[in-house]
Amino acid sequence: MNVSISSTSEKPIYQQLFEQISAQILKGELGSGYVLPPIRQAAQELRVSIITVKKAWEELERCGLINTVTGKGCFVAEFSPGEMLHLRNEMVLKQMERDISYYKSFGLTLEEVMELLKKIY
Numbered sequence: 001m002n003v004s005i006s007s008t009s010e011k012p013i014y015q016q017l018f019e020q021i022s023a024q025i026l027k028g029e030l031g032s033g034y035v036l037p038p039i040r041q042a043a044q045e046l047r048v049s050i051i052t053v054k055k056a057w058e059e060l061e062r063c064g065l066i067n068t069v070t071g072k073g074c075f076v077a078e079f080s081p082g083e084m085l086h087l088r089n090e091m092v093l094k095q096m097e098r099d100i101s102y103y104k105s106f107g108l109t110l111e112e113v114m115e116l117l118k119k120i121y
Contacts, residue, residue: 001030001037005046013048017056025065025076026088032078058069063091 003020005013024030036057037045043053057074062067064087066074079087103113 001034001045005048012052014052014055014059015051017046021056021060022063022065022091025060026084026091028084032076034076036060036074036076038073046054063087074107 001021001024003017005016009012011019021030021036025034036042039053039057043050046053057066057068059072061068065077067077068074070094084097100113108116
């Protein structure tokens with residue numbers, strides 16, 4: 001697990017953790033059965049609060065990316081390639097919905113959003 005926390009980011013730290021770990025899982029970098037470090041250990045290594053790591057792990061579990069086994073730890077869930085693709089697309093669509101709402105609040109058209117997206121992609 002490779003995570004980089006930015007204290008200058010506008011995103012909360014738990015969200016940075018969630019996004020980076022979920023991306024590693026969905027890209028196959030953290031395979032099924034991979035054991036996440038215990039919450040206390042991750043918090044100590046990342047120099048963040050236990051509550052922050054706990055919130056990220058809870059979000060990963062809520063999304064079905066990890067399973068928690070009491071007394072044993074948190075493990076990356078098993079996925080077929082089709083399930084992984086479906087979950088990835090579902091998560092991306094949810095994020096895009098939030099982003100599109102934001103762009104619409106500025107009065108941007110779909111064409112304007114697509115043109116801006118092409119510039120940065």
